[in-house]
Amino acid sequence: MRGGGRVVAKTTYDERHIPKQAGFRWDPDAKVWWTDDMRKALKLRNYANPEVAKVLDDYVARQQAALEASRATDAAIDLPRPDGLDYLPFQRAGIAWALDREAALIADEMGLGKTIQAIGLINADPSIRSACIVCPLLVKLNWRNELKKWMVRDLRIGLATAKEWPDDADIVIVHPNVLWKWREQIRGRTWDLLAIDEAHLFKNPHAQRTVALFGGKTSTGERMKGSVAARRRLCLSGTPIPNRPVEMYPILHWLDPKTWSNWEAYVTRYCGGYRGRYGWDVSGATNLKELQQQLRSTIMIRRLKADVLTELPAKRRQIVTIDPDDLENGTAVLAREQDELADLEAKRMLAELSVETAKDDEAYKAAVAELRSVVDAEFAAISKLRHSTALAKVPAVVEHVTELLEHAGKITVWAHHHDVIDALVDGLKDFGVVVITGDTPPEERETAVQRFQNDSDVRVFVGSITAAGVGITLTAASVAVFAELDWVPGNVSQAEDRCHRIGQHDSVLVQHIVLDESIDAKLAQTLVAKQEIAESALDRKAGEYSLPEAIPVQVITSSTTSSSKKSSSQKEVEQFPEISEAEIDELRDQMRFLAAADMDWAAVRNGVGFSRIDGSIGHVLAEATEWTPKMAAIAKKLAHKYRRQLAQMPPRETVAEEEEDAPVEIAPRITLS
Secondary structure, three states: OEEEEEEOOOOOOOOHHHHHOOOOEOOOOOOEEEEEEEHHHHHHHHHOOOOHHHHHHHHHHHHHHHHHHHOOOOOOOOOOOOOOOOOHHHHHHHHHHHHHOOEEEEEEOOOHHHHHHHHHHHHHOOOOOOOEEEHHHHHHHHHHHHHHOOOOOOOEEEEEOOOOOOOOOOOOOOOOOHHHOOOHHHHHEEEEEEEEOOHHOOOOOOOOHHHHHOOOOOOOOEEEEOOOOEEEEEEEEEOOOOOOHHHHHHHHHHHOOOOOHHHHHHHHHHHOOOEOOEEEEOOOOOOHHHHHHHOOOOEEEEEHHHHHHHOOOOEEEEEEEEEEHHHHOHHHHHHHHHHHEEEHHHHHHHHHHHHOOOOHHHHHHHHHHHHHHHHHHHHHHHHHHHHHHHHHHHHHHHHHHHHHHOOOOOOEEOOHHHHHHHHHHHHHHHOOOOOOOOOOOOOHHHHHHHEEEEEEEEEEEEOOOOOOOOOOOOOOOOEEEOOOOOOHHHHHHHHHHHOHHHOOEEEEEEEEEEEEOHHHHHHHHHHHHHHHHHHHOOOOOOOOOOOOOOOOOHHOOOOOOOOOOOOHHHHHHOOOOOOOOHHEEEEEHHHHHHOOOOOOOOOOOOOOOOOOHHHHHHHHHHOOOOOOOOHHHHHHHHHHHHHHHHOOOHHHHHHHHHHHHHHOOOOOOOOOO
């Protein structure tokens, strides 16, 4: 061996073909054949002297160890993690693999938690103080949420949008569609970690997104020199080869340019590439076993669900959150929801106060009847809002399912309204769709199920949660995507179990697609929590449920409804121990302060008193000489809502002193009827 890790072969003239055929290069100055590629040197292992033979044998041992590690399902490593959370054993192995390399490809099958492994790398390597995470548009909020949930480091997280780059963020999350726009910002620093989620999206070396990260020349002639500077490089993809091996080369060259240095050599060896009459034909696939071994021994770790199935729960539920800014009319839809929800909640709270302040049984009965009417109207209004939001989400759901189909063979998609189902079917028709709703005749239901189960050209099932959620088997899919949600957790669980039945050998991945901060976002979290509680408590089998009741409307509007008459003061304190007498006194002062600043009942916006929709509620609370627990709970909610206005309130001692001289003036009492 020579300096620099070169293996040298000295031959006679007649033996020159031996190293040449092995891939050695000729050094005309030294008059020797040489290579720095240990794979090529191994071809001449039988000719090696003892020193070189040991080096080659050690190399083989390391490669074998790497091959085994690339399939590892556990690792004896202590990793930082938040309290109450822990990595699955195979996720520890993935983090350990990435820690040992400057560049790694985590190619686990979909649903095995590649995101968590990437965050685990950030937790485990304290030298990572900056990171750029490139991920598809529809999962960027999920990345943010998972980082907040799993990260133990005090690093600031920022989202790059089409309009803004977060200059002060330590971790920047950016989606491929805006990489070209922000290429100067990305290239203007050296990142401790550059992680690319769904890395197979960078298969086209001339696409702007690819050139922005890896350098090169776009199809329209723009050039970028070199790749983005990063100390650690990480790619995540469950399908690094979407169609043919040539598509993998851009990320391999970026991750490990020494091993994968020559495009022509790669396509010739692994793509059956040849130069034809019209240029290179690289559409083939050759020597795939060798390619896999070479990947596993260098940069890739890959585990299938079948490898780690015993570690996975029968179902894994995820909430996929859409940024309203990334959805056409998304911000307008969300603003409408929030405005109407605020109005609905104010009407209900006012009706609740009517119950609490009723003077006699007749007034109480009338107030309860009115409250029930208000709650019914609230439910209908919220259902209408959810329907509008579901229609607005359809393009995002179609895009998400389309991306999932690059990983999964078949997928079930669930919704509630007919027009939402029709739009989903139309958007996914290119993938072969069957559909079952309440209008589907029994004979057509069976045909649709059989086609989905047995026809390879039918990859998507779209069904109504209630109409298709029972009595059928859809085990050809292990992914269930909910474009809408049902109020009843049991109905959703039944729909999930169309995939999770006898004959299903995979863990079922369930995803709920929601608009950030929307009604469904809150509903999804509550629904999933109820499902998990029921399953943990009962250790139920598929198809066994004990939560038939619907999720209350109050879960959405963050309040509770009282339908029983107020009790004695002693019982009230026992029912609401978290609101002390001192806190109630303070809340009463706050309501009076806000009411006194609202003499015009919000006819003129002054930024101090109650808003229009809360005026009636606030003045009733301010006037009342005695509060029930419900009234205290409502006051606490209003105090939180108007905390900025209350910041202008003088200290409570000062208020008390002023009250001795002159009571706080409040507006005349509103009559509740």
